[in-house]
Amino acid sequence: MVDIKNVVVVGAGQMGNGIGQVSLMVGLNVTLVDIKDEFVDAGYANIDEGMKKLEAKGALSESADDIMARCKKSTDLASAVKDADIIIEAVVENMDVKKQVFKTCDENAPAHCIIASNTSTMSITEMATATNRPDKCIGMHFFNPVPLMRLIEVIYGEKSSDESIEKAMEFANKLPCLKGKRYIAKVLKDRPGFICNRVTAPVQIYNNYVFDLCAEKGISWKALDNDTRGPMPTCVLADYVGIDTLYHGQVYYSKTLSPDFAPGKVVSQLFNEGKLGKKTGQGFHDWSQGRPKPDRSAGKARIMKLKYSIAIMLNEGCRVLEEGVTTSWEVIDQVLMAGMNMPGIMGPNVNNSAKQVEVLNELIEMTGKKYFTPCDLLKSEKWVEMK
Numbered sequence: 001m002v003d004i005k006n007v008v009v010v011g012a013g014q015m016g017n018g019i020g021q022v023s024l025m026v027g028l029n030v031t032l033v034d035i036k037d038e039f040v041d042a043g044y045a046n047i048d049e050g051m052k053k054l055e056a057k058g059a060l061s062e063s064a065d066d067i068m069a070r071c072k073k074s075t076d077l078a079s080a081v082k083d084a085d086i087i088i089e090a091v092v093e094n095m096d097v098k099k100q101v102f103k104t105c106d107e108n109a110p111a112h113c114i115i116a117s118n119t120s121t122m123s124i125t126e127m128a129t130a131t132n133r134p135d136k137c138i139g140m141h142f143f144n145p146v147p148l149m150r151l152i153e154v155i156y157g158e159k160s161s162d163e164s165i166e167k168a169m170e171f172a173n174k175l176p177c178l179k180g181k182r183y184i185a186k187v188l189k190d191r192p193g194f195i196c197n198r199v200t201a202p203v204q205i206y207n208n209y210v211f212d213l214c215a216e217k218g219i220s221w222k223a224l225d226n227d228t229r230g231p232m233p234t235c236v237l238a239d240y241v242g243i244d245t246l247y248h249g250q251v252y253y254s255k256t257l258s259p260d261f262a263p264g265k266v267v268s269q270l271f272n273e274g275k276l277g278k279k280t281g282q283g284f285h286d287w288s289q290g291r292p293k294p295d296r297s298a299g300k301a302r303i304m305k306l307k308y309s310i311a312i313m314l315n316e317g318c319r320v321l322e323e324g325v326t327t328s329w330e331v332i333d334q335v336l337m338a339g340m341n342m343p344g345i346m347g348p349n350v351n352n353s354a355k356q357v358e359v360l361n362e363l364i365e366m367t368g369k370k371y372f373t374p375c376d377l378l379k380s381e382k383w384v385e386m387k
């Protein structure tokens, strides 16, 4: 297989420009593609700003200008992929749009080129059906912000070849991370949300319940955010990821996993009003002055409880093991830390299954959501052996 030199990133938004930046930093040629010049220009400007920051810190081995000279811009996907060795699709979370992108790439890229999707949730196998090279279609799931989050999931579609996966693993391993060493997880089965997003997905069912309860009781998002600890409070993280990405993901999970994932009232309203979070300047919070800071004066909502999120994630981690998406709970814990800076939930809870089953039953009682039903592997405690 040809060495990867030319990378095409389709979609120059928050993920696309991050993927472009780390690819440029290892000496690769990058073409950023979007549907309008203004979007490509904005993506390019973000990368340029990041490179200049790194240059000022003496963290680059060549000048920012020399690096940026390897970055091309395009709004013509068909011609942009003519010399591509790998294409990474990072457009909106919509299957039809992604399939159209895969089709155009397949029709115009060289035969050896790998086509990867950065989808958060959706089936790589289905995207590959839009091409005549399903063996070269894979998932490459980066985490936001790409230059700072260590995780990349490399995902097998049903027809992906081992060769394509190994090539993508090799490429992923070369990409720098500004905060520590990259962790590349091989995802063995093409299931909704893969590993990291799947384990955390049902927490969104709980979050939707809490958001709607807060709206009903007139509790502020600032107070709700004071209920949680961790690298980013719940509403800030939702805005940071993007309410559109969250909404589309929930709709997808509601069709593929359980209707319990259907977006709640608050998330639907924000989505319908175009309040998409950081990218539009307004979501749960106002982002016009940058990332919202915690406001202790708002007090606490005293609604969101960590014990529920832990039980939910442990149960879902067991489902991921049952389905063979990965074979080890250690991988799940590593993935959570590398992708979300979240301490592992599986290891430290060993032998704690009975307690977690109780908590899950309490949640079902409270929310009426049957998806929280403890799975067989959790109840049997056999997951502990799947190290």
Ligand code: CAA
Pocket: 021, 049, 050, 051, 053, 054, 119, 120, 121, 142, 143, 144, 145, 147, 148, 149, 178, 197, 231, 232, 237, 241, 245, 339, 340, 341
């Ligand atoms: N280029 C160059 N430098 C950059 C840069 C870039 N692109 N981005 C950031 N930096 C620099 C900053 O300038 C800063 O430099 P200084 O220390 O010199 O000021 C440094 O990197 C650190 O940046 P921040 O101050 O922004 O970092 P932080 O310490 O506040 O941490 C965070 C930010 C890592 C994002 C942390 O808040 C966090 O872990 N949040 C959780 C994020 C998370 O969960 N992400 C996953 C979301 S889910 C997902 O992505 C999957 C999906 O499919 C939806």
Ligand code: NAD
Pocket: 010, 011, 012, 013, 014, 015, 016, 033, 034, 035, 036, 039, 090, 091, 092, 093, 094, 097, 101, 118, 119, 120, 121, 141, 142, 143, 144, 240, 241, 242, 245, 279
């Ligand atoms: P974004 O809205 O910031 O960027 C998407 C870009 O794609 C936009 O600039 C849009 O103009 C462009 N686009 C739309 N249709 C296009 C087409 N046909 N051809 C070329 N460009 C097109 O979104 P994002 O947050 O960067 O998310 C992009 C993808 O990455 C989604 O699939 C999302 O689920 C996934 N993802 C997002 C995150 C996150 O935290 N935001 C993390 C991991 C994965």
